[in-house]
Amino acid sequence: MEDLVSIFVRSIFIDNMVFAYFLGMCSYLAVSRTVNTSVGLGAAVIFVLGITVPINYLLENFVLARGALAWLGPRFAEVDLSFLTFIMFIAIIAAMVQLVEMIIEKFSPTLYSSLGIFLPLIAVNCAILGGSLFMQERNYANLAEATAFGLGSGVGWFLAIVGIAAIREKIRYSNVPAPLRGLGITFIITGLMGIAFMSFMGIEL
Amino acid sequence: MSDKDNNKKEALFSPRNQKLLTNPLGKDNPINVQVLGICSVLAITVQLRTSIVMAISVVAVMGLANVIISLLRKTIPPRIRIIVQLTVIASLVILVDQVLKAFVYDVSRQLSVFVGLIITNCIIMGRLEAFALQNKPWPSFLDGIGNAAGYGWVLLAVGFARELLGSGTLMGYNVIPGFLYEMGYEDNGFMILPPMALITVGVIIWIQRHKDRDLVDIS
Numbered sequence: 002m003e004d005l006v007s008i009f010v011r012s013i014f015i016d017n018m019v020f021a022y023f024l025g026m027c028s029y030l031a032v033s034r035t036v037n038t039s040v041g042l043g044a045a046v047i048f049v050l051g052i053t054v055p056i057n058y059l060l061e062n063f064v065l066a067r068g069a070l071a072w073l074g075p076r077f078a079e080v081d082l083s084f085l086t087f088i089m090f091i092a093i094i095a096a097m098v099q100l101v102e103m104i105i106e107k108f109s110p111t112l113y114s115s116l117g118i119f120l121p122l123i124a125v126n127c128a129i130l131g132g133s134l135f136m137q138e139r140n141y142a143n144l145a146e147a148t149a150f151g152l153g154s155g156v157g158w159f160l161a162i163v164g165i166a167a168i169r170e171k172i173r174y175s176n177v178p179a180p181l182r183g184l185g186i187t188f189i190i191t192g193l194m195g196i197a198f199m200s201f202m203g204i205e206l
Numbered sequence: 207m208s209d210k211d212n213n214k215k216e217a218l219f220s221p222r223n224q225k226l227l228t229n230p231l232g233k234d235n236p237i238n239v240q241v242l243g244i245c246s247v248l249a250i251t252v253q254l255r256t257s258i259v260m261a262i263s264v265v266a267v268m269g270l271a272n273v274i275i276s277l278l279r280k281t282i283p284p285r286i287r288i289i290v291q292l293t294v295i296a297s298l299v300i301l302v303d304q305v306l307k308a309f310v311y312d313v314s315r316q317l318s319v320f321v322g323l324i325i326t327n328c329i330i331m332g333r334l335e336a337f338a339l340q341n342k343p344w345p346s347f348l349d350g351i352g353n354a355a356g357y358g359w360v361l362l363a364v365g366f367a368r369e370l371l372g373s374g375t376l377m378g379y380n381v382i383p384g385f386l387y388e389m390g391y392e393d394n395g396f397m398i399l400p401p402m403a404l405i406t407v408g409v410i411i412w413i414q415r416h417k418d419r420d421l422v423d424i425s
């Protein structure tokens with residue numbers, strides 16, 4: 002249990018998707034104009050990461066990795082399908098996003114209309130695929146750990162986008178040099194936030 | 207019919223096609239202006255070497271993906287086009303990944319997950335959606351190469367600045383002369399840290415928009 006908490010906290014603060022690995026920057030920059038929309042997108046990312054990382058974990062460990070197909074019988078013990086990783090992961094992600102979209106549309110039309118176009122966009126958000134690929138690289142021991150990592154990364158991304166959106170709402174009233182306005186200053190603020198987040202690096206978990 | 211004839215007569219490097227190639231380098235740059243595909247620019251530019259490998263990989267994937275989607279554009283049903291596009295890109299990225307693993311294994315290890323993340327690089331999806339689905343293979347190819355090159359030069363610029371200032375090397379060779387160190391020059395270790403990549407790109411955007419006032423964000 003302690004392990005799970007530490008993986009969760011670690012993936013929120015120390016290995017933050019945005020500040021440590023720059024994943025999901027495109028939607029991070031494009032959608033962070035107002036706090037409301039960024040809360041919606043952030044929630045959707047937590048949701049999708051929390052679902053796709055565990056599913057891809059199962060896929061990796063029971064189908065793709067070397068010897069993972071052993072449960073089919075001894076003939077399959079040596080099969081190594083790891084070269085199919087990318088295409089399988091992205092297929093799962095695209096399918097899950099589609100599924101999540103349909104489920105939300107059916108059961109909560111208000112949430113659906115507030116998320117709007119962001120849901121389909123999540124399929125090409127690199128934070129989602131990145132989550133699955135990091136999960137594969139770090140060899141988590143079991144499904145619970147992978148889930149904790151997925152949810153934690155989502156929460157970290159959520160924090161980052163809500164933070165930058167709040168700052169951008171305020172900075173509209175500041176006198177930024179004209180060429181830096183909009184995109185430029187957002188980059189620099191993100192850099193400064195990243196430096197702030199680096200202070201978590203020393204924490205041993 | 208006459209329209210078709212006109213298209214046939216158009217030279218391979220007609221002015222329109224040249225524009226496709228050169229616009230993304232400057233005022234239509236995918237990174238500085240369209241803000242697409244930022245993730246990898248920031249994460250893998252600690253060294254020039256990784257930046258070069260990444261830039262070449264993206265040029266290859268993007269040129270080919272644009273051509274393939276453009277060839278298939280009349281047969282892809284619009285409803286499932288995103289999955290088709292992702293499948294094409296993912297297959298090309300698998301090829302690139304295997305090639306990198308075979309020929310430059312150490313760089314491939316350094317790039318780690320970021321080779322895979324070319325799949326979700328929004329420039330590629332963006333160009334497929336915006337250009338390749340409506341245009342013929344040759345213009346699509348030029349558009350792909352142009353945009354990938356626009357992405358590539360920013361990647362190289364950031365990688366160059368970060369490696370030079372951060373570790374005093376280029377491509378792994380020392381370029382800062384020894385006497386400067388003796389005079390008290392020190393490498394700025396800060397440049398190697400992730401946040402400095404963001405600030406470097408911010409400065410590049412600043413310079414570009416200072417020179418080209420049309421790009422200034424007035425909102």
